[in-house]
Amino acid sequence: MSVKIAALILLLLPLLAALRVPAVEDVLTRIVKLGFVIGAAACLPLFLVQFAVVILRSVFSISLIWLQESTLYLFGAMFLLSSGWLLLTEGHVRVDIFYAKMSEARARIVDLLGTTLFVLPISMLIIYVSWNYVGTSWAQMERSQEASGIHAVFLLKSMIPAFAVLLLFAGEVRIIRLLKGARDA
Incomplete structure (x- = not known):
């Protein structure tokens, strides 16, 4: 039940912004940017850790499970937490075969429909x-299956809904900006 209430609140945020509640867009943008940061x-830590894993294994025949697992956590943070900002700044790869030839108004409509019909529902589905x-992972305080691994798998799994929330917020900010008339929302 609490997920449904949260979903309703999240979906109402663009409406609040359309009603000229100025802080909504700014707050959501700051949250999404924090994920990116x-x-x-x-x-850099990911690069250094992966480099250390390769050197330790190849040169010294040392294998540290916790160090290897830490690359998963860092990859997760890098990709999942940055995705919302990439959507917001249009950093994702886009094939502009048709889009480049569209008028500004039509491109805004396509972006608005795409964000409303795809980004928001998929984000909500991922959260749900x-x-x-x-939650089960947190309740069990899920640990690595390896004895010397990182005993915080629940933190790694927490990045999944965090990713979806950041993507949802970025989608909402895009909708707000598109409704204001910006093509490059």
Whole structure:
């Protein structure tokens, strides 16, 4: 029941923004950008850890499970937490065969429909489907299957709904900006 209430609130945010509640767009943008900053901050440690794993294994024949597993956590943070910002800044790959030839008004309509019909529902579906999965992991304080692994699998799994929420917020900000008339929302 709480997921349904949260979903309703999240879907009403663009309406609040359309009613000229100015802080909504700014707050959502800041949250999405924070996800990006965290994801971007994982890049250098990811490179260094992966480099260390390869050197330790290849040169010294040392295999540290916790170090290997940490790359999964860092990859998860980098990709999942950055996705919302990439949507917001149009950093995702797009095939512009038709889109480039569209008028600004038509491109806004296509973006608005795409965000409304695909991004928001898929984000909500991911939140809904992952909610019990992540909740169970937290309830059990799920640990690595490896004795020397990272005993915080529940944190890794928490990035799934975090990804969906950030994507949902980014989609809502795009809708707000498209409704205001910006093509490059």
